Amino acid sequence: xxxxxxxxxxxxxAATVINKHGEILFAGHSERYSKIKNDLDVHVDLISDLANxxxxxxxxxxxxxxxxxxxxxxxxxxxxxxKLTTHQVLKKQLQGYFSNVPVSTHSHHLSHAAAGFQxxxxxxxxxxxIDAIGEWDTISIWGAHxxxxxxxYHRLWGQKYPHSIGLFYTAMxxxxxxxxxxxxxxxxxxxxxxxKQASTIMKMQLVDDEWEATFKENLHIGSxxxxxxxxxxxxxxxxxxxxxxxxxxxxMRRAKDFGWSRNLVYMGGVALNCLANRNLGDxxxxxxxxxxxxxxxxxxxxxALAYGGKIKFEHAFLGREISGNYPVNALLDSLLxxxxxxxxxxxxxxxxxxxxxxxxxxxxxxxxIKDRVNAIKRRQEFRxxxxxxxxxxxxxxxxxPNGFPTSMYMQAVGVCRYPDQFPAIVHKDGxxxxxxxxxxxxxxxxxxxxxxxxxxxxxxxxxxxLNIKGEPIVNDRADADRFEQKYNVKVHS
Ligand SMILES: [Fe+2]
Numbered sequence: 001x002x003x004x005x006x007x008x009x010x011x012x013x014a015a016t017v018i019n020k021h022g023e024i025l026f027a028g029h030s031e032r033y034s035k036i037k038n039d040l041d042v043h044v045d046l047i048s049d050l051a052n053x054x055x056x057x058x059x060x061x062x063x064x065x066x067x068x069x070x071x072x073x074x075x076x077x078x079x080x081x082x083k084l085t086t087h088q089v090l091k092k093q094l095q096g097y098f099s100n101v102p103v104s105t106h107s108h109h110l111s112h113a114a115a116g117f118q119x120x121x122x123x124x125x126x127x128x129x130i131d132a133i134g135e136w137d138t139i140s141i142w143g144a145h146x147x148x149x150x151x152x153y154h155r156l157w158g159q160k161y162p163h164s165i166g167l168f169y170t171a172m173x174x175x176x177x178x179x180x181x182x183x184x185x186x187x188x189x190x191x192x193x194x195x196k197q198a199s200t201i202m203k204m205q206l207v208d209d210e211w212e213a214t215f216k217e218n219l220h221i222g223s224x225x226x227x228x229x230x231x232x233x234x235x236x237x238x239x240x241x242x243x244x245x246x247x248x249x250x251x252m253r254r255a256k257d258f259g260w261s262r263n264l265v266y267m268g269g270v271a272l273n274c275l276a277n278r279n280l281g282d283x284x285x286x287x288x289x290x291x292x293x294x295x296x297x298x299x300x301x302x303x304a305l306a307y308g309g310k311i312k313f314e315h316a317f318l319g320r321e322i323s324g325n326y327p328v329n330a331l332l333d334s335l336l337x338x339x340x341x342x343x344x345x346x347x348x349x350x351x352x353x354x355x356x357x358x359x360x361x362x363x364x365x366x367x368x369i370k371d372r373v374n375a376i377k378r379r380q381e382f383r384x385x386x387x388x389x390x391x392x393x394x395x396x397x398x399x400x401p402n403g404f405p406t407s408m409y410m411q412a413v414g415v416c417r418y419p420d421q422f423p424a425i426v427h428k429d430g431x432x433x434x435x436x437x438x439x440x441x442x443x444x445x446x447x448x449x450x451x452x453x454x455x456x457x458x459x460x461x462x463x464x465x466l467n468i469k470g471e472p473i474v475n476d477r478a479d480a481d482r483f484e485q486k487y488n489v490k491v492h493s
Contacts, residue, residue: 002054004101005303007062007111007295008093009083011181012038014296015046016318016350017053018303022311026053027350028319029296032475038182042093049320056098060302061086062295063108067135071161075220106305108134108298109268110153115301116265117144118151119313120288126260127153128251131268131294132166132181133220139165139213139251143260150308156258162218165247166270168206171219172240176233188275189383191241192429194234199242201227213247245276252283262286264403269294272352274433277412281402291316291409292351300350315442316409317357319348320475326444327492331361332451334490335461339363340372342466342491344480346443348473353410354465355435356388356445358473360489362424362462369462370424376487378469384432386410387425388463390449391436397460398434406436424462435463466491
């Protein structure tokens with residue numbers, strides 16, 4: 001029995017297939033096929049890949065359409081009569097494919113929770129979900145455990161629309177001229193360059209009750225931000241990050257106080273804020289953030305709920321395959337000569353971050369590499385790149401935060417011990433978005449790092465996503481060829 005989980009129709013459409021043993025056969029993002037960033041619709045080529053996985057016996061959808069429509073009506077967005085039922089949504093999204101397959105509908109926040117808990121190593125955990133908005137839920141805390149092998153979720157607390165930490169952060173992203181629901185990670189990067197001097201007035205103007213995470217206005221609809229005109233964008237970013245962290249930590253304190261478990265599963269788009277995540281160890285002992293904690297990951301969550309039991313989650317390389325052995329030696333040759341090289345090999349990453357199969361890699365040593373990679377990536381110069389490092393060496397180079405002895409999916413930032421030697425991978429505040437690579441990481445990037453270490457004595461590379469500016473991460477070899485031609489950088493497969 002194969003279960004297809006779908007999240008689509010709002011942003012970043014995705015699909016996951018799991019089999020009767022709880023193994024993930026496929027998980028991919030629509031944007032990688034359509035080349036439209038955060039594409040909200042399921043692309044026909046993604047449907048083809050799903051059809052090739054095998055027979056689909058059940059479809060699980062990641063939220064309840066009529067509840068979402070009711071909320072949209074309440075918020076003045078109107079109602080879309082052709083999106084009231086899961087059947088209507090799937091008929092459009094799957095374009096007539098899998099039309100006779102039984103369907104189940106699951107709640108938005110429970111799909112987030114399941115994507116985290118059922119892929120974790122834990123048999124019991126406190127689950128916290130913080131996102132912009134689902135149907136009505138914006139924050140939820142769950143006590144999760146297994147009974148007779150089936151996951152059970154007990155709702156312990158929640159907050160509802162329009163009160164939303166995610167919508168607050170998105171509104172601040174928009175306030176500094178960035179694209180809401182897309183550029184929040186840039187706002188996080190800007191935070192290191194400002195001061196928190198706007199946080200007092202920001203809190204006064206916007207926050208109603210910090211403990212309850214309630215706000216004075218509906219930030220989904222927008223705000224005039226008259227109060228913000230005396231501050232520059234970096235100060236707004238720094239203050240928004242600080243206020244956001246306080247709100248998140250209040251939720252974590254509340255979650256801890258329920259006493260359900262010392263294990264934390266943290267999900268929802270806000271869980272991508274790796275800067276805020278550095279202090280989660282103050283509240284919980286063990287932490288799991290699934291590498292795709294946003295809505296795309298809920299395609300896996302919905303499928304997990306329909307399945308019921310623990311999912312065998314081994315790594316995030318679950319999407320479209322570029323066949324062939326990982327080109328370790330070719331990559332090494334290019335790195336030693338050119339210092340920068342692209343790789344497009346194996347299965348695409350499920351999640352927003354390139355983890356080694358669709359990456360632009362570089363020698364992280366020396367003062368000029370950041371400018372050289374930036375000249376290719378053409379992004380804001382203040383943003384650093386991420387280090388990818390052999391797991392057993394991470395403590396030699398980084399002070400990792402409590403709760404994150406490793407960071408296989410860049411879930412939290414560490415502090416670099418030698419920022420002068422590696423300026424390209426260190427942010428202005430001294431932090432780095434570290435990716436640790438274990439022997440069983442599921443990618444040839446491990447062997448590449450091992451050989452790089454033998455040759456150079458350096459166990460780390462710079463790793464950034466392989467994408468043409470404005471486009472999603474490359475999916476197939478044709479995308480890699482376009483990248484090569486556009487930027488004149490070799491991409492090995
Ligand atoms: Fe969500």
